[in-house]
Amino acid sequence: MTNTTPQSIDNDDAPTEGAAMKFPDYVKYGIGMVGNQIMRDVPSSLLLFYMTNTLLISPALAGFAILVPKLWVIVADPLVGMLSDKTRGRWGPRKPYLFAGSIFSALMFVLMFTVPMPASPLLATLLIGACYLLLSTGYSLYSVPYLTLAADLGRTQRERTLALAYKHFFCLAGVVIALGIAPWLVSTFGQDKGAYGVMSAVLGMLLFVTTMTTTVLVPVRQADPNTPPMTGNLLSQMIGAFDHRPFRIVFTAATLQLLGFGVNAAMGLYFTIYIMKMPLEVAGLVATVSVVGAVVSQPLWVRLATRCGTIPAYRIATISAAISSTLILLVPAGALAPYLALGFVGGMTTCGFTMMSFSSLIEAIALDGPDSNRKALFASAYTAMEKAMLAVGGFLTAMILSLSGFIQGADAQPAQVMTTIVLANVAFPSTLKLLSLFVLARYEGRPPPARHFEAVIEAAE
Template sequence: MIASAVTPPTVPRSVRLGYGVGSFCTSTVNAVPGLLLLYYMTNFLAVPAWLAGVVVTAPKVWDLVINPLVGRWSDRTRSRMGPRRPWLLAGACTLPIAFFLVFAGPPLTGVPAALYVGVCFLATATAYALFEVPYKAMPGEMTHDYHERTSLLQWRMVFVGAGTAISGVLAPILVTGQGEEGTLGSYRLMAATIAVILLLSMFGAFFGTARAPMTGASEGDRGGWREQLAAIRGNRPFLWITVLACTQQLAVSMMLAAAPFFAAYTIGSPKATQTLFAALVGPMLLTMPLWVWLSKRFDKRGAMVLAALLFGGGTALAMATPVFGPLYAHIVILLVGVGIAGVQLLQFSMLADVIAVDAARTGKRRAGVLTGLWTAIESGVSSFGALIFGVILSLGGFVESEPSRPVQQPDSAVTAVLVGQTTVPALIIFASVLITLRYRLTPPGAPARAESG
């Protein structure tokens, strides 16, 4: 059971807003490459689908190394700005440049283009880790209160919704503004615009959290990797929330990679990507107070089960899009958005609970290590979503192309797009419901759930 503080501090509204604005960065960096990079490589750089999937996946595997390192370094950082904010600043100074270069390369195609994008995406992943890991560690250190952490994070999720709207609606608009399929120049314009948004949001988070309270342990854990990993292995709630997040984000990443293909080959219009994303992110902006209330009414685990069922149910229903048409697709994606809103909010709220409990139990500041491992494992596993979808496309006979040489895809490739967007992600999400039942932390005053093997 989660320990309760006698007088839990209240996070000032200005800090909640300042912290939340940083989610423009975290949501955009995940969504834009997840949404556009695979399509950009296969349809503009003539990279085979399987190789494009490898390129999107490989730099994310690097997160398994860099994220825990950044978390450990931030735990041990001592500065007048606190342990986390110097790292936010470092990420703000490097990430926008690296992100822009991913879509602004020399005129290469095929394997050379894949190598260039892979190197730039690796640099992007490194710069992103400098910001993301300390950023995600902060909520568990701002307050002791079980429910206030959810309330704090609803602000973050509102900005996640806004950031996802920017990436899912604005980015495709910029890309397709110069033609139905877009051009290399339109991708560069998109990258430059998103880079400016990243820069502003990251500096906004850095300055906006200057007055953030620090309620966690004052000293970082000085133990070696072996001692820290041994402690984490014994932290069952951390292990289960990590497995849960990996499963859910794997499905999300598959759907992001599949979205432009679904719009182009299932609905029949690449520009439908914009309206589909509007249907997806609308609930993220509007339903956060509802999910906060549900987490109090049914506890976080019960609310997570409901959110995953809505997410998976909407995804499964999208399989009927070829029968019922584009309007039907947008309606079921709206249902998916309601589920994703709850899933995203509750993932981070549960992680913040785990971090707070660990600090209270050990007296050590290990939020960075826990968050670094969590984000590294989650990112590494979820990155396989694009790879899995790329393999599904290849098995379906999808033909790579360039704008100057468009091709007619075989029916098997169109079927592969539908399966990769709906059937496989739905099965993964329904599996996450079973995983949620293994999560054990409860609010103060509630009876602890019995641990099982």
């Protein structure tokens, strides 16, 4: 059994093998997050809308095409994590999977939006679903070892936290590209299937370049030969991971929040177009403004976490995000300026609970002890949950639209559809955020990692 005491993360000055990380090392690691975010956010925000409003596939069929591939990652992510932890060789335990994931995901990303569509809606749905299944597999191959690198590359908690800070900066760049540039490209080139093809070609190339840059440039970090091998099958290992209380609490809270985020991401374009009466490119503009808010607020969240600890800052960020998302109900249709202003505020609050969620995850992994042999298993369980909740959110959105009577491709929708869009985009995510606070309230008795956030302040400033 691995050590789970808080003392396992306290000695930052303990001698460890390997050279200290420097600025170029953090950049080499962080840049891969751009492509990782494109893989995640473009399908989450655009795929359902592409299927219903461009391919004219019913929301119910489109929902299943999105759900099934993402449910696969519940198995794929932990499997990749387990295989990665067990892999030995000249390229270390992570690089072989990073190589495969970078190449495969870029190809499947482009194919998903460019493959010729059959006339039958059912066959088109099956084809999109197959492409998305393959993309999800490539995403698992890359994202699981990529997240684990934050724990592998850093010799101390300070270095791991600083790596996380750089990762978050590149994450914001990926958000601008996936949620800002992607819809802008689609709108600019005509919003038809060809426009989605142009978008996928441009972003697919960027996805490949950024993920492969990290894959090639990060140093090979061999597994500690003294680390005992993992025993048991995948199911028993996953059950054992949830015996680790800090991880279990962080995992559960994030599950609630990400389910709401999944619905919000899938419903966002419908809300902008049908409720706010604004064109598609405004969604990209809001996403860009949100990222500016995130960049501005990051040092503030870091200082708050320094002062009161990760989990208290996590709670404050969660409450703030729930409030800011609800305020959108006060903005009249067509009022661009207040809509953008709330996008800026929403970016600030989302930055807070996103940063604290990942910081809590890294802290929970570190609390498993410096000799933990299941780092990638923890990371893979988290990433599997993240992807599954985004998929379930997209599926729920599709089913809600279908049951409310959504008319695919129509410029106007029935009154019950409009009400449903508002409830799903605002009330549902905010409620889940507030419920997650009850889970985080159980995370007590752990030391606040105040001094570890000093490293993040350096990056943020």
